[in-house]
Amino acid sequence: MSLHCQDLTVTIGETTLLTETSFEVTDPGIIALTGANGAGKTTLLKTLAGRQLPSGGEVLINDRTPYEFDPTFRAEVASLIDTPPMARDMTLLEQLALVRASWGQSPQASFQSAEQTLQRLTIRGLAERFPYELSAGQLQLFAIGLTISRPYRILLLDEPERHLDTERVQTLLQILRAEAQAGSIILTATHRQEIVEGAGDQIHLSAA
Ligand SMILES: Nc1ncnc2c1ncn2[C@@H]1O[C@H](COP(=O)(O)OP(=O)(O)OP(=O)(O)O)[C@@H](O)[C@H]1O
Structure with a gap:
């Protein structure tokens, strides 16, 4: 399991989105991706997720070029970069169970896992709500839940702490630590010092 970037750049026309970036990650753990606004964090995550071509x-x-439509790549890499698709007329519990079921769990196991996910995210009481009935922070917790409900070995997150209060940032860190201990590489763009301190490592991007 590895992430590898060597002299990676992304430009669109005359605009540089990401200046030459190199790093190698081979061990499970949390890596905080830091840098000023506009430094290229989202661009790097999109490139790793196979959604942005390098220049x-x-x-x-x-050891393979990221390509989001490759089934093997999709089975290994999960990402929360933009808001994930949500079904307006399905409850949180149903949607989390659907993700589990679509990755091969039985319906009964899917619902049990979905309840556990809501519990881990401290939103078990919102199981029967619809997405439009949530606050911004609750919606963010649900988006994290959707993302981690599928299998992966590499998790790419773009400021997962957005809208979360201090306590929920700790909840997020606990979840990320557990996922890393279970063997995943987690690369998370962040502006929060608690997450940088809670991560095992840091990649810092200098502004273009
Ligand atoms: N589609 C685009 N076309 C041209 N420039 C873009 C495009 N998308 C982003 N940029 C520019 O690329 C640079 C990097 O943007 P990016 O979103 O990767 O930064 P970031 O580090 O994630 O910033 P933030 O901390 O504000 O989220 C910025 O200067 C931005 O204005």
């Missing part, structure tokens, strides 16, 4: 250099995940 120069090399990017490899598990």
Whole structure:
């Protein structure tokens, strides 16, 4: 399991979105991706997720070029970069169970896992709500739940702490630590010092 970037750059026309970036990650753990506004964190995450083509250099995940429509790549890499698709007329519990079921769990196991996910996220009491009935922070917790409800070995997160209060940032960190201990590489863009301190490592991008 590995992330590899060598002299990676992204430009669109005359605009540089990401200046030459190199790093290698091979061990499970949480890596905080830091840098000023506009430094290229989201661009790097999108490139690793196979949603943005590099302009120069090399990017490899598990020794292969990221490509979001490759089933093997999709089975290994989960990401929360933009708001994930949500069904307006399904409850939180149903949607989390649906993700589990679509990745092969039985209906009964899917609902049990979905309840556990809500519990871990401290929103068990919102199981029967619809997404439009949530606060911004609750919606963010649900988005995290949707993302971690599918299998992965590499998790790419873009400021997962957005809208979360101090206590929920700790909840998020606990979840990320557990996922890392279970063997995943977690690369998370963040502006929060608690997450940088809670991460095992840091990649800092300098502004373009
Ligand atoms: N589609 C685009 N076309 C041109 N420039 C873009 C495009 N998307 C982003 N940029 C520019 O690329 C640079 C990097 O943007 P990016 O979103 O990756 O930064 P970031 O580090 O995630 O910032 P933030 O901390 O504000 O979320 C910025 O200067 C931004 O204005």
